[in-house]
Amino acid sequence: MTPLLLNEPCMMLIVVGEFLSACLQVVHLFLVVFRSSSRLGRLLCAYEFAVQLHLGIALCITVGTGAIRAPLLAEVLGFSHFFWLLWANAAFSFIGLAFALYLSRPALLVDALLMGLCTPGVIGALGAHWNIVALLDVSWFMFRGLSSIVMDVVWRSEELTGLSVAEALMGMPAGILVTGPSGGSAFMNASMRSSLEALGLPTDLGDLSGIWGELSRRGRGICAEAGALGVPAVSEREEESLLVDVAGGRTLLFQRDAAGAKSRGERILCLDVTESVAANKALVQTNRELEAAAAELRSCLADVDRAAEASAYLRMRSRVHDVVGQRLSILHRYLEMGKTDPASVAELERLLSSVMADLRQGSVGDAAAELDAVVSAFSLVGVRVVVAGELPRKREVAAAFVRVAREACTNSCRHAHAKRVFVKLECPEGPLARLTVTDDGTGRPAPVREGTGIPGMRREMESVGGALTVKRDHPFTVLAEVDVRGKADD
Known part of the structure; x- marks a missing residue:
């Protein structure tokens, strides 16, 4: 193999490269020293100093030989009186290998390899071929110095210093x-x-x-x-x-x-804290408004409770009036008729014994059955209740119609001494359901004074959204009407 020869310009480039690498390493070593305070950092500083010694020895021996014109760099180094100093590279190589294995840094393996190739034994063995090692050594350490300085500058800019704090x-x-x-x-x-x-x-x-x-x-x-x-x-x-x-x-x-x-x-x-104080004041004001609203709500609920109690009292009073009034009217007619036969007395006892059961019955029951009971009860005293038509399908409206019909029948029996009462139920296709109650009685006083019955019937109709009209002319007529539009069938 032909020995690799280096001409004089190439030799000069190697010397310049070694000089630049040494300078770059000095700058890098300076930056590392001032940023490392831990034990590992101090060891890294010692290693970077070993790299600096490697570059310094190489530069000094290459320049100090005074034989730059020689075509073989290995011979130039071999004739130097300080050739033995290159054995220090063996120690530097060992240190680099140890750090590469400990820190898992492959780049340090390249350092260790190149510094190991710069020992006198390797230089003598390779001869002219060692010129390639010299070129690689200069190129690598120049690249290493530049990249290390760039990384040092980046780290320095990101470091939290006293000035940045x-x-x-x-x-x-x-x-x-x-x-x-x-x-x-x-x-x-x-x-x-x-x-x-x-x-x-x-x-x-x-x-x-x-x-x-x-x-x-x-x-x-x-x-x-x-x-x-x-x-x-x-x-x-x-x-x-x-x-x-x-x-x-x-x-x-x-x-x-x-x-x-x-x-x-x-x-x-x-x-x-301007916004926080304003928010706290607004929150306190809102809390106070909520407390006032809560107090007003409690007052309204108390009013609702009182209204509910009053409504329940009125409903019970109306029901007692309807049920008990009906029974008393029938009893009164019994006494007037003088019906004392055992069958009539037994029927009367059954009718009177059902008072409590009727009072306990809910406001919305079987309206048709109640209406039949009204018809049956008045038939005992010879009052015929004639029902025409059918009750509305809405249960609340039907129950209200039955209660109005019972009260109207009771008034007809008690005040008008009627023999027949006509109950007419109309549920046409239109929006109104209508109840009309008339009688054939003539004994009703004039003018008619509203006591408990008529206001009770009026309240019954108002509770389901309807209205009650009383016509005082002969025949006395009670008319109840309810708008059933939008009301679902039960």
Whole structure:
């Protein structure tokens, strides 16, 4: 194989490359030293220093031989009086191999390999072919130095330094004031300065030890604010938190660090809580309105309960009047007729014994059966109730019609001494269901005075959305009408 020869320009490029690699490594080593504080970081610094020694020895021996014109770099190094120094690369290679295995960094394996090839034994064995190793060594370490510096710069820009912390605190929307043991300002950001200026308080670097006392005179504690709003206190240390109103309707919250003893100064924070205070006031107002609404609702419910009790009383009174009135009218007619035969007495006893059962019966029962019972009951005393038509299909309306019919029959029997009562039920195709009750009686007094019966019938019809009309001319007529549009069948 033909030995690889290097002409004079190539030799000069190698020397320049070694020089640039050494310079780049110096910069990288400087940056690594100033960012590494841990034990592992110090070991990495030691390794980077070994790489720096490798590049320095290579540069010094190559330049110091004074035989740049030789075509074989291996012979140039071999004739150097300091050729034995290259054995240090064996130690550097071992260190690089150890770090590559420990840190799992493949790039360090390349360092270890190239530094191992730069030992006198390998140089003598490869002879002219070692020129390739020299070119690879220079190229790799120049690339390594450039990439390492770029990574160092990126890391440096992302590192959280003391300066970056100060800049972040200075730009915070929350105000921060730190005073030293003597009372002087150790740190004050722009937000705190603006807040103190709005209150007319000093913002210079003089004595600020009395700043909290001045804020206490102008502000109010959290517990006092909570008491004014009528809400539970939110802080047990009222003296450490203050609300201060400033011009423009703003409210600032100042809070002193409880750990800031006089010997170490004070730390005071400031927050703009205008929106929070306004929201709390609005919430308190809303709670008060809700409490007032709740009280009014309770009052309305009490009225509803009283109205329900009154309605239940009226319904029971009306039912007692209907049932008991019917039985008394029939009993009265019995006495007038003088029917004392055993069959009539037995029928009368059965009719009277059913009073409690009728009172316990629900307001909405079998309307047709009740109407039949009314017809049957009055037939005992010779009053014929003639029913024409059918009850409405809506159960509530049908039950109301039956109760109106029973009361009307009772009035006809009691006041008009009627022999026949005509109950006419009309449920046409149109919207109205109609009940008409007339009789053939002539004994009704004139004028007719409304007592309990007629108002009770009127309430019955109003409860189902209907109306009751009483025609006092002869024949006396009770007319009930209900609009049944939109009412579903049961």
